[in-house]
Amino acid sequence: MNNSVKAVILAAGKGTRMKSETPKVLHKILNKTILGYVLDAVNATGEVAENYVIVGHQAELVENFVKENYSNAKCCLQSPQLGTGHAVYQAYDSLKGFDGEVVILNGDIPLITPETLKEFIAAHREHKASLTVMSAIFNDPSNYGRIIRDEKGSVKAIIEEKDATPAQKKIQEINTGVYLLNWKDMSDAFLHLDSNNAQGEYYLTDIVKWAIANGLKTEAYVLKNNEESFGINSKIQLAQAGKILNKRTLYKLMEDGVTIVDPDTTYISCDTEIGADTIVYPCTYIEGKNKIGKDCKIGPFARLRGDVEIGDNVKIGNFVEVKKSVIKSNTNVSHLSYIGDSELGSGVNIGAGTITANYDPISKVKSRTVLEDGANTGSNTVLVAPVTLKENAMTAAGSVVSKNIEKDALAITRAPLRVISGWVSRLKKHD
Numbered sequence: 153m154n155n156s157v158k159a160v161i162l163a164a165g166k167g168t169r170m171k172s173e174t175p176k177v178l179h180k181i182l183n184k185t186i187l188g189y190v191l192d193a194v195n196a197t198g199e200v201a202e203n204y205v206i207v208g209h210q211a212e213l214v215e216n217f218v219k220e221n222y223s224n225a226k227c228c229l230q231s232p233q234l235g236t237g238h239a240v241y242q243a244y245d246s247l248k249g250f251d252g253e254v255v256i257l258n259g260d261i262p263l264i265t266p267e268t269l270k271e272f273i274a275a276h277r278e279h280k281a282s283l284t285v286m287s288a289i290f291n292d293p294s295n296y297g298r299i300i301r302d303e304k305g306s307v308k309a310i311i312e313e314k315d316a317t318p319a320q321k322k323i324q325e326i327n328t329g330v331y332l333l334n335w336k337d338m339s340d341a342f343l344h345l346d347s348n349n350a351q352g353e354y355y356l357t358d359i360v361k362w363a364i365a366n367g368l369k370t371e372a373y374v375l376k377n378n379e380e381s382f383g384i385n386s387k388i389q390l391a392q393a394g395k396i397l398n399k400r401t402l403y404k405l406m407e408d409g410v411t412i413v414d415p416d417t418t419y420i421s422c423d424t425e426i427g428a429d430t431i432v433y434p435c436t437y438i439e440g441k442n443k444i445g446k447d448c449k450i451g452p453f454a455r456l457r458g459d460v461e462i463g464d465n466v467k468i469g470n471f472v473e474v475k476k477s478v479i480k481s482n483t484n485v486s487h488l489s490y491i492g493d494s495e496l497g498s499g500v501n502i503g504a505g506t507i508t509a510n511y512d513p514i515s516k517v518k519s520r521t522v523l524e525d526g527a528n529t530g531s532n533t534v535l536v537a538p539v540t541l542k543e544n545a546m547t548a549a550g551s552v553v554s555k556n557i558e559k560d561a562l563a564i565t566r567a568p569l570r571v572i573s574g575w576v577s578r579l580k581k582h583d
């Protein structure tokens with residue numbers, strides 16, 4: 153890994169249009185936060201050593217998320233929020249003396265890809281620029297900052313919509329809000345920002361004018377796929393981004409040999425690996441990080457909730473929910489089951505309606521269930537965790553299993569069946 157880049161991610165804004173108590177960047181797509189997508193894309197470039205996330209609105213929640221999930225990210229508090237330039241300035245002290253490049257981006261663009269960021273960084277280096285702005289050509293550029301170029305095509309400035317003249321408003325090249333700076337050349341820009349503009353904010357966009365006034369080479373890299381700059385400001389946009397992300401994941405899986413019967417009703421997180429010749433049937437919902445092997449059958453109507461590892465030739469059938477479990481090869485969980493915090497060996501057969509009772513609501517403790525190779529459960533077995541079924545052990549239908557079962561044994565808990573002859577007709581005569 154080349155450690156020459158640090159990232160500054162802006163995430164202090166309120167996100168008013170989400171109409172939510174949750175900070176905007178912590179809203180989720182397939183159980184992964186918007187900010188998680190951005191941080192993962194940045195980290196996946198393999199260029200970035202450290203991330204600074206600028207937090208403000210509901211700072212504590214965002215900070216906790218970052219702390220818990222990203223060891224190479226730190227948060228910088230921006231309070232009050234005086235604009236995007238002021239936001240980046242909050243990382244100024246942390247970046248003091250840094251001699252590499254700084255990539256700046258908004259924390260609300262989950263569709264940005266590591267490939268594009270890599271190409272953007274490469275273009276900046278190739279041009280030997282001090283500052284590169286990622287631009288895009290939009291049919292409808294309204295509300296974005298416009299890229300102002302001179303007659304030779306060189307970038308001169310970025311003008312915000314609210315400060316633009318009618319002629320400038322017609323420009324279709326917009327600022328995506330992604331920048332790359334040679335920090336040594338550019339850091340002084342943040343000491344010279346002012347708020348003399350229509351919004352009374354310290355605009356990050358003004359660093360372009362500063363660079364040019366100081367004779368520093370400034371370039372624009374034009375984004376090839378506009379959807380990558382798509383920012384989330386509302387629940388509608390959250391759903392739209394989710395559709396795009398899901399489609400990307402499904403297409404990639406299909407290209408790698410996974411059969412997806414109905415992409416329109418299948419949802420798979422981008423952090424799920426699936427082996428070739430596995431078939432995913434309709435109405436399947438897979439979130440979080442998972443690994444599924446080859447030749448499996450998943451769904452229809454299956455739900456994988458994350459931290460699930462499945463071997464080869466495994467069947468996860470209809471109305472089966474699996475969470476935080478390992479399921480080895482050649483095992484079937486075919487109908488109506490809940491498998492949580494479990495380890496299923498290979499050649500295991502889970503009878504219809506079998507569930508793991510893994511959660512104690514009093515102690516709030518989740519316990520593990522282990523089924524060793526070849527174990528079988530009869531229909532409607534309740535496995536009360538912590539519990540282990542040793543190799544080839546079986547349970548009878550309807551059993552509640554609350555202690556470990558030895559190898560090759562049958563576990564049965566069942567009230568004896570009574571047959572009362574003539575009971576129905578006797579009852580009817582009474583009426």
Ligand code: UD1
Nearest residue numbers: 162163164165233234235236239258296297327328329355
């Ligand atoms: C900004 C750009 C605009 C660009 C657009 C792309 C400026 C002045 N304008 O406009 O040229 O086309 O992004 O989406 O930069 N934020 C903070 N602290 C603040 C203000 C904002 O952290 O004080 C964060 C927000 O949470 C958000 C990002 O910065 O993630 C962008 O802020 P926003 O107010 O949406 O900027 P725009 O007005 O859209």
Ligand code: CA
Nearest residue numbers: 258329383385
């Ligand atoms: Ca915005």
